[in-house]
Amino acid sequence: MTVMEKLAFKEDMISPGISACIGCNVELTLRTVMKILGPNTVFAVPPGCMGGVGVVGWNKQSGAKPPVFFPLLDNTASMLAGIRLGYNAQGRTDINVVAFAGDGATVDAGFQALSGAAERGDRILYICYDNEGYMNTGYQRSSSTSKWAWTSTTPVNASGGGGKRQHKKDFPVIMAMHDIPYMATASPAYIPDLVAKVEKAMSVTEGLAYIHIYNPCLTGWGIPSDQSIEAARKAVQSRYFPLFESSRRKIRITRKVKEPIPVKAYIQASKKFRHLDDEQIQELQELTDERYRFLEAMEQVSQEG
C-alpha cells in the first residue's frame, strides 16, 4: 500500500467544514500531519490562519478531535513544555505534545520561547507552517517574508517600487544549529516525504523536534486556488525552498535538485512578486544559489564528521 493509500484510510482528526480559503494547502498539511499524529495528541495552535479558520473554535467547541488550545503568539513552546512536564509527572510519556504554528508565531514573536525549549531539550514537536507573513490578519510582512514581496505593510507604489527590503530569515538552518535531535523542512507538494519526517519527529524521545513546512498562501500572495500545490512544488524544484533534515547539526538534503528550474518560474505564479524587475529577480536567484551551496557544504561537512 502506498503512503497516500494508507493516509486515505486514516481517521481525519480535523472536522469537515473549517473555513480556510478554497484550496488552502495549510489545511491539507494540517489534516495530513494530524492523521499521522493520531488521537493521542495535545496540540497548540497560536493566533494565525489555522486558529482563525476554526481549528481552535470557541465556546468549548473546536474543529479538532484531539485536545487543542490557543496560546499567545509568543508563548506556544513554553506552554507546551509545561504540558509535557505535567504528563511526565503522571507517567503519560506516550502523549504527542505538538505545536502547529504560523511563521509569525515562530520566527518572530515566538522565537524566544521556541529557542529556549530547544536549548533545554523539552520533548515537544514544533511544526511551523510558513506562509510568509501574518496572512490571517491582513497579509502583513514577517521576518520570513521574501525580499521584494508585496505585503500590506510593504506596499508597492504605482511605478512598481517598494516591497519588503530584507531577505527571508533562514529559519530551518537556525533551528538545525540549536543542536536538536531532529529538524526537517517539508512541503505539501511532497506528502510522502512530509509523512516520513513527521514519523521521524514522533520517534524522538529526548529533546525538541522541529519541522518547517513551506505553504504558499493563495489569498495573501495572489495565487489561483488550483495552483496551490504547483506553487509549493516549484519552490522546491527551483531550490528556493530545499527539502533537508538534520540531527544534532548533521545535515542531509533529502531531495537533491540536480537541474533546478529558474527562481523566476517559481515566483511568477504569485502576484506579490509581479512588480519585480530583472535585477531584483536576479538577486533572489543569487540568494537561492548561495543558500543551496551553503547547505551542500554543510552536508559535506556532516558526512566527513
Ligand code: SF4
Ligand atoms: S489566507 Fe492563505 S494560508 Fe490563510 S487560510 Fe487563506 S490561503 Fe490558507
